[in-house]
Amino acid sequence: MRAIIPVAGVGSRLRPHTYTVPKVLLNVAGKPIIGHIMDKIIAAGFDSATIIVGYLGELIKEYITANYSITVDFVEQEERLGLGHAIYLSRHTMSKDPVLIILGDTVFDVDLAAMVRGEHSSLGVKEVADPRRFGVAEVKDGFIAKLVEKPEHPVSNLAIVGLYYIKRPDVLLDCLKEMIKRDVRTKNEYQLTDGLQIMLERGERITTFPVEGWYDCGKPETLLETNRHLLHTTKTNGVHDGVVVIPPVYISPTASVKNSVVGPYATIAEGATVEDSIVRNSIISENAAVTNALLEDSIIGSNAQIKGGFKRINIGDSSELEYY
Secondary structure, three states, rough: OOEEOOOOOHHHHOOOOOHHOOOOOOEEEEEHHHHHHHHHHHOOOOEEEEEEOOOOOOHHHHHHHHHOOOOEHHHHHHHOHHHHHHHHHHHHHOOOOOOOEOOOOEEEEEEEHHHHOOOEEEEEEEOOOOHHHHHEEEEEEEEEEEEEEEOOOOOEEEEEEEEEEEEEHHHHHHHHHHHHHHOOOOOOOOOHHHOOOOHHHHOOEEEEEEOEEEEEOOOOOHHHHHHHHHHHOOOOOOOOOEEOOOOEEEEEOOOOOOOOEEOOOEEEOOOOOOEEEEEEEEEEEOEEEEEEOOOOOOEEEOOOEEEOOOOEEEEOOOEEEEEO
């Protein structure tokens, strides 16, 4: 089975971190976002993947090839023309076998193995308070009657959350081809939702499945929320001399932590140094150094240095901050 993972976005809402690191390589609970996704699809039996890259794509390729042995095809989306466009660009990597499209900036709690046993194509959905920011599914008698991308006046609160199991990808690709040929755009982009709507109009039967555990990684506050969730399923590391650990936390075996209180909900990544500090509900990225600081609700970029008593910081890679 093949998974298709679009990760070409710039991640502007996570700047300054995404000036130097693609969003899907940001660390949550001890590994990059895309690492959590890869682990889930492999556990569900997927043996191949198509990863659609763009911004800082070489870094994503390096991470995937260094850490995963399944067959992976990389497709470059040079122009950001929408999710439908991205999927159509990857058409040469697909056969007539079913595929799972899974957005690369979101972590899910869902039984993928059960989902792929269904008879029909199926979309993951979740009830939301304001569906205007999403593709929305209108359901009748157990099947999707209509799909609308970012409706101004939604008649349903079932948001499509970024999991698409497609039984007949050849039909989807033909619909995407028609959509692009007709230049059908929403918000000036070729949307996957619009391509799926053409499938419905051609008579395709598509169901939905509920996704309760849906964790967006697109903004600093939601990245920290996802980190908190994943830490509940991550084993807390062993004892550190002179350190009080309040679970759940992740401390890399290569990190150095001394005379500090860590947790709850703290991730200390590879090569990071924390000394004489209190760190809670925060992510300390690779090779960052935190000294004499009280950090809460903070994201510290790779190779950044923090010295002093700030309480909340969102600082990018290779920065230095001192406060006395």
